[in-house]
Amino acid sequence: MPRPILATIDIAAMQHNLAVARAHAGAARVWAVVKANGYGHGLMNALRGFADADGMALVEPDAAVLLRQRGWRKPVLLLEGFFDAADLEAIASHGLDTVVHCEEQLRMLEIASLRGPVNIHLKVNSGMNRLGFRPHQVASVHARLRALSGVGQIVLVTHFANADDEHNPALPLAEQVRRMREAAAGLDVPLSLCNSAASLLHGELTEDWVRPGIMLYGGTPGAAPAASFGLTPAMTLSSRLIAIQEIAPGEAVGYGSRFVAGKPTRIGVVACGYADGYPRHAPSGTPILVGGVRCALAGRVSMDMLAVDLSNAPQAQVGSSVTLWGEGMPIDEVAHAAGTIGYELMCAVAPRVAVAVRGDN
Template sequence: RPVVLLEGFFDTQELETFSAHGLQAVVHHESQLELLESTRLKRPISVWLKVDTGMHRLGFAPGAVKGVWQRLRRCASVGDDVRLMTHFAWADDPESPMTDRQARAFEEAVQDLPGERSLANSGAILGWPRTHADWVRPGIMLYGATPFLKGAGADHGLQPAMSLRTELIAVNRCRRGETVGYGGAWVCPEDMPVGVAAAGYGDGYPRHAEAGTPVLVGGRRVTLVGRVSMDMICLDLRGHAEAQVGEEVVLWGEGLPVETVAQHAGTIGYELLCRISPRVAYMETEQ
């Protein structure tokens, strides 16, 4: 299956690697265009010409697109087809008019140019069907999470594809007035059980998750207390007083949307899903 690298290549060696492995490159900058024109490859590469319709991150200005397309078509290092793409900056907001404006700007810029088109990221796949074109680029929705500013993946019929799990390694009895964690940031309001789970910011759990962030222990919802440590978190087990050492702890996944955890940590689901530490063991399951 074709592999498209969305940032393209940045030097001759990388360009030759694209050629050797049949990788497709997004061309978004004059320096890449010049490199293609000055390099003789053993095998031409397939390219996507990126149009900057409002993201102002990567891509050629709409008025320059036809000239760039012509240069790519004349270039011996480029294959027969030049595909066309853009990226939406506001697709996470279903109420924003900007995605429609970007789509129109793209259509005007590539008018009369042949080649497959790709516009839609996850937000546009769900919210702007007319932008689906030839290829869509799902990202966060592949994890079963929402691309939008509010809600969760389940709102759109998506199921979580990733769960972050650990286990209880201790259950302690704490007395009223005792503090939990670094800095004594949380004070026990009564005599209560406090669990310790083997996961922390060193594993990718958000350090800024606040007290009250939900966690599942044995399928029961409990909450985080105290500061997140590097390797551990502490949990209020008053709602699951019978919890035992070794019991499964779900930090996000089925029954606990990653978006909920992200909201409590002042971040977005994207960040949590892509920041899991290399020390965390991955297991694939089929359902």
């Protein structure tokens, strides 16, 4: 018998969430961001779930080539660009789009003999200070790219640091937009501005391309619940109770004895631990569904197990179903309780967890 922990991937939910992203995008074309193995959902599942996207975007060149080998003929974008001059041959031969974000990449392009034309997404550092050229550099970089016979279309792209917190005093969204407009002035090029947060909250910025990521998988980057935007969880991590302990007041549970019962308490033991991808730092009180009833994590998460306070679920017994996140238990709520984000939980599910895939519509 297999260990009773399962990650269920819902292709129909992915298709639905893409439709929501497109509805928010207006006339813009939609990149489906599928980096990190489709945010932990599986690259081939993402290929099925986002078949109606206008393109797929990721950071791993080998995964980009795999998309081509599996039949994807629409655009594929490398969001971090290329890491070595040797990558340019694969980019050209497989018809990939690539970000160019630094002088070193630009020089590699200038000395390469591209089969081309290769479409370039010129990254603008509008204030996030990870990748990109400063706005005042963009016109000259654009001119250098335009002079290369192996370069096709050029798109300007930036990334917002605070689209879900537009008045952040360190870097307001409006200031990033202003800097991007400054960079684009006089160039007559398509723009790609919006991530998930900007797509959901700032439809006026959708422009020519949008790059939804977390929303495609049923999560959100901000405080608003995903369901409030009509998004559906694409991953459900489930397990079962494998034991129940009856403990007296003053007795403790787990490593470090972090949870101490204040009354007679039934404790359920779940076949899920940090080696499965559940966050070890999740505190007592983190929500968990047992038999569809909302309960709470009790004590420190172990490698292979975690404990849950069954006070709200007196009917629970060994074998009762448990939902760690997904259907009925929003991943963003679990992540918030654990002091992290839904992205991390999605991507952290371990290889030892069995995966089931529900078919598409």
